[in-house]
Amino acid sequence: xxxxxxxxxxxxxxxxxxxxxxxxxxxxxxxxxxxxxxxxxxxxxxxxxxxxxxxxxxxxxxxxxxxxxxxxxxxxxxxxxxxxxxxxxxxxxxxxxxxxxxxxxxxxxxxxxxxxxxxxxxxxxxxxxxxxxxxxxxxxxxxxxxxxxxxxxxxxxxxxxxxxxxxxxxxxxxxxxxxxxxxxxxxxxxxxxxxxxxxxxxxxxxxxxxxxxxxxxxxxxxxxxxxxxxxxxxxxxxxxxxxxxxxxxxxxxxxxxxxxxx
Amino acid sequence: xxxxxxxxxxxxxxxxxxxxxxxxxxxxxxxxxxxxxxxxxxxxxxxxxxxxxxxxxxxxxxxxxxxxxxxxxxxxxxxxxxxxxxxxxxxxxxxxxxxxxxxxxxxxxxxxxxxxxxxxxxxxxxxxxxxxxxxxxxxxxxxxxxxxxxxxxxxxxxxxxxxxxxxxxxxxxxxxxxxxxxxxxxxxxxxxxxxxxxxxxxxxxxxxxxxxxxxxxxxxxxxxxxxxxxxxxxxxxxxxxxxxxxxxxxxxxxxxxxxxxx
DNA sequence: GTGCATGTGG
DNA sequence: CCACATGCAC
Numbered sequence: 001x002x003x004x005x006x007x008x009x010x011x012x013x014x015x016x017x018x019x020x021x022x023x024x025x026x027x028x029x030x031x032x033x034x035x036x037x038x039x040x041x042x043x044x045x046x047x048x049x050x051x052x053x054x055x056x057x058x059x060x061x062x063x064x065x066x067x068x069x070x071x072x073x074x075x076x077x078x079x080x081x082x083x084x085x086x087x088x089x090x091x092x093x094x095x096x097x098x099x100x101x102x103x104x105x106x107x108x109x110x111x112x113x114x115x116x117x118x119x120x121x122x123x124x125x126x127x128x129x130x131x132x133x134x135x136x137x138x139x140x141x142x143x144x145x146x147x148x149x150x151x152x153x154x155x156x157x158x159x160x161x162x163x164x165x166x167x168x169x170x171x172x173x174x175x176x177x178x179x180x181x182x183x184x185x186x187x188x189x190x191x192x193x194x195x196x197x198x199x200x201x202x203x204x205x206x207x208x209x210x211x212x213x214x215x216x217x218x219x220x221x222x223x224x225x226x227x228x229x230x231x232x233x234x235x236x237x238x239x240x241x242x243x244x245x246x247x248x249x250x251x252x253x254x255x256x257x258x259x260x261x262x
Numbered sequence: 263x264x265x266x267x268x269x270x271x272x273x274x275x276x277x278x279x280x281x282x283x284x285x286x287x288x289x290x291x292x293x294x295x296x297x298x299x300x301x302x303x304x305x306x307x308x309x310x311x312x313x314x315x316x317x318x319x320x321x322x323x324x325x326x327x328x329x330x331x332x333x334x335x336x337x338x339x340x341x342x343x344x345x346x347x348x349x350x351x352x353x354x355x356x357x358x359x360x361x362x363x364x365x366x367x368x369x370x371x372x373x374x375x376x377x378x379x380x381x382x383x384x385x386x387x388x389x390x391x392x393x394x395x396x397x398x399x400x401x402x403x404x405x406x407x408x409x410x411x412x413x414x415x416x417x418x419x420x421x422x423x424x425x426x427x428x429x430x431x432x433x434x435x436x437x438x439x440x441x442x443x444x445x446x447x448x449x450x451x452x453x454x455x456x457x458x459x460x461x462x463x464x465x466x467x468x469x470x471x472x473x474x475x476x477x478x479x480x481x482x483x484x485x486x487x488x489x490x491x492x493x494x495x496x497x498x499x500x501x502x503x504x505x506x507x508x509x510x511x512x513x514x515x516x517x518x519x520x521x522x523x524x
Numbered sequence: 525g526t527g528c529a530t531g532t533g534g
Numbered sequence: 535c536c537a538c539a540t541g542c543a544c
Binding site for chain 3: 273298325326372374466467468511
């Protein structure tokens with residue numbers, strides 16, 4: 001039986017609700033991770049997802065950030081913070097078990113510029129995440145880490161690597177921090193299926209005509225442990241959405257798995 | 263040859279542009295007066311109107327008020343302020359000559375409450391308008407005064423005259439001020455064609471379900487001098503627009519004239 | 525450029 | 535309830 005998974009930085013769930021519902025209707029993923037829902041729990045349109053046949057797990061915050069997982073079956077287990085000791089950390093992390101697979105959904109800080117304190121926070125976030133994986137899981141577990149990681153891992157993942165060298169999203173320090181988390185036991189699923197494809201998942205609103213001119217970044221990722229990678233059939237970026245009327249600046253990434261190979 | 267005229271408080275031209283363009287496309291008025299465009303000249307979507315075959319004359323202001331006239335032919339003469347001595351008066355007045363007919367488009371102050379200084383300003387505005395008509399025109403001229411007058415002239419023009427007695431829009435002082443301007447030589451064209459109709463042009467957003475329950479006011483008017491009244495064929499309120507998706511709180515009023523009778 | 529928060533105005 | 539202004543973040 002096939003199992004479908006997707007991740008999408010929606011940039012405001014209230015503004016993007018029609019787009020997301022239509023995408024769910026068409027693609028029927030078993031699990032969809034969303035980032036930048038930009039809503040508190042009380043403002044998240046839970047009813048609309050339930051009516052579409054999806055269960056909602058979410059970690060909200062007023063105005064910024066916020067992550068959610070919607071799934072055909074409710075989470076078998078759920079964790080809403082990376083750091084249980086810190087009750088008012090930003091809403092950038094949620095993890096749940098679905099059909100026996102642990103799904104970790106993150107919205108990694110963007111970091112502003114490499115000089116900004118926010119950049120240090122980004123690196124720290126990735127290091128905390130690495131320790132979190134180490135302490136709870138084994139690379140042989142069924143585990144998916146997905147979301148807006150805000151790092152373009154290689155030069156192929158930016159529209160103009162020369163121009164973007166050392167810039168936010170491409171800085172060696174963040175690439176290395178991301179790489180270190182992956183080295184624990186993750187495979188970049190899009191890159192596994194498409195080793196040489198220059199395919200982006202984000203086009204900045206602020207760059208004039210960025211989508212039309214394909215001035216993008218691959219910042220949204222599906223990372224999986226080895227057993228999950230071996231069960232994977234495909235991983236794709238649905239850039240079509242970005243060309244429509246009121247798009248998010250990001251676009252969905254999805255993957256399909258053969259559960260019998262797991 | 264028939265000549266079509268309309269007035270519409272759009273409540274923000276930028277928010278209402280698709281609605282207005284579709285209405286123009288369908289109804290093809292020779293002249294449309296708009297109020298509450300809520301835009302400065304530079305922010306008014308002139309290109310969209312030109313593409314639709316309309317010439318634009320406007321008096322804008324940042325954020326509030328603002329009036330415009332769009333017309334199949336450009337204005338033969340144009341006046342943009344009621345009080346030429348006062349350069350920073352609110353953008354509530356524009357007048358132009360089209361096909362030999364003078365069209366005066368006003369957004370009369372709402373007045374807040376009868377106790378508020380804004381109410382005095384409303385009465386004064388109507389009195390200044392009366393003097394303006396007296397000084398420049400004769401009741402025998404071809405003249406149309408239209409717009410959001412913000413007065414329900416008679417009890418029939420409010421959903422609940424008992425409840426609204428003395429309230430803003432129905433207060434005796436503003437009814438009298440409006441009546442005094444009309445007494446110079448204007449005929450209420452909707453009332454001429456529909457003497458006993460209880461038909462509203464405004465339904466407050468803030469009253470729950472006001473449109474569905476028809477809790478409205480007739481505040482938008484087409485006033486004409488006697489020769490124009492004699493050439494008139496019909497005057498109607500297009501309340502259908504108010505029932506759609508993102509409506510203005512007001513709805514268009516239109517009239518048709520036989521130019522050969524003029 | 526876009527979404528959201530808050531404040532003003534109707 | 536709705537539109538617009540300003541301010542913030544990305």
